[in-house]
Amino acid sequence: MSARTSPGPTTLRRIVELACRAPSIHNTQPWLWRISDTRIDLYGDPTRQLPVADSRGRSLTVSCGAALHHAQVAADAVGLDARVARLPTPGSHDHLATIDLAPGRRSAHATADLRALERRRTDRSRFTSWPMSDERLAALSRAVSRDGVQVVPMTNVSERFRLEFLLRRAIARESSDPRYDEEQRQWIDRSPADGIPSAAVCAGADPRPRMSRFTSHDPMDLDELVQSSDGLLLISTEEDDRAAWLQAGEVLSAAWLRATTDGLSVVPLSQVVEIEETRLALTHELLGGRAAPQALLRIGWQEIGHSTRPLTPRRPVDDVLIT
Structure with a gap:
């Protein structure tokens, strides 16, 4: 054009x-x-x-x-x-x-x-064991942060320990509430146009599901959510309103596309910002009460063949256009 x-x-x-x-x-x-x-x-x-x-x-x-x-x-x-x-x-x-x-x-x-x-893609499989360097995470965060929205690499050992603790707590809270499980089940194999195909949470020909929010909540399995070689990025905003949420989504997309260009995989760890208790803890313990957490991203090196995996389904364009 x-x-x-x-x-x-x-x-x-x-x-x-x-x-x-x-x-x-x-x-x-x-x-x-x-x-x-x-x-x-x-x-x-x-x-x-x-x-x-x-x-x-x-x-x-x-x-x-x-x-x-x-x-x-x-x-x-x-x-x-x-x-x-x-x-x-x-x-x-x-x-x-x-x-x-x-x-x-x-x-x-x-x-x-x-x-x-x-x-x-959203790749729910294990990442490779090749470690994510602090320098690469810092470069990615600098490239996509903007006024009012910060992307902070979680590289400090104590920060990571606290994040993983809060993530486990959030998952435990959700798994103890049958409403969360029911809501998640409603979006597994929901339709050919939306939701999460069950194949997307299974490791190829291996019938065992990958560890994700859609599968096991066994505490022993939670260690698979974040490995020591994975990177963690916390997206936060100065405000906590719809304007801030919208811009946080734009930054999340920018970070994801930049990571994809660099050959990296991204998995959102949404539970920790969905539960009010753990979201408040993130705000005060890791952000000093100065910002609102909006998304936690797990970053790692893609498996060979990642880019050949099918996309999750999408609604036809006519279904999302209004007059």
Whole structure:
């Protein structure tokens, strides 16, 4: 597409299609889009909010933020300048962003970012034992942090110990509440278009499920969640409102795509920020009460063949477009 050409409906539809590849909690895909002229509007879909794990709609908004960043990457890839207005409609809870598109020029990293978007997976298998260096984690965090949103590598031994303790506590709290288990079960093999396929939590031909939030809660198995060679990144925001949640999702997407470009795998460890007790502990014990934790990411080196694994299902574009 020429840098001087305004986008047509086919291009806008393709941007939405690529944006919908973004990660979301339980693969709920809690977004809706409206296309008009040279504009794309993003809305949260409250019918896809998890009432137990996400009663405030924080994870829904973070997921939509990831889709918003994916949309900006897709626009850049076709030579469009994307100007984003976040929460553009006062009083509207669901209208999360407006993207105005104008002819522009692709950035130097547009092709690599698009390739990463198309290759990105949530890999719940064990990472390789090759250690993640502190320097690489620090470089990744510097590359994607922005005003109001910080990505902090958790490299200190005492920090990691405390994080792992809080993660275990969060998992124990969720596993003791039958509502969480029931909600998770509802999203396993939910449909051909959304949810988590059971194959995605099993190790290939090995019928034993990988360790994840969707499988065992046995304390002996929890050691597999974070190995000593894994990296941990904590995404936090200065504020703790919908605007902050949306931007945290954008940064999460940016971090994930950067990691994918570098040959790394990412797994969100969402439980620790879903349970209020452990989220408050993170706020005060690891962030000094100065920021709100929004996401904890486990980073590691991909297994050979990671990029050949199938994508989790996605809803047809017509299902997420509104008029």
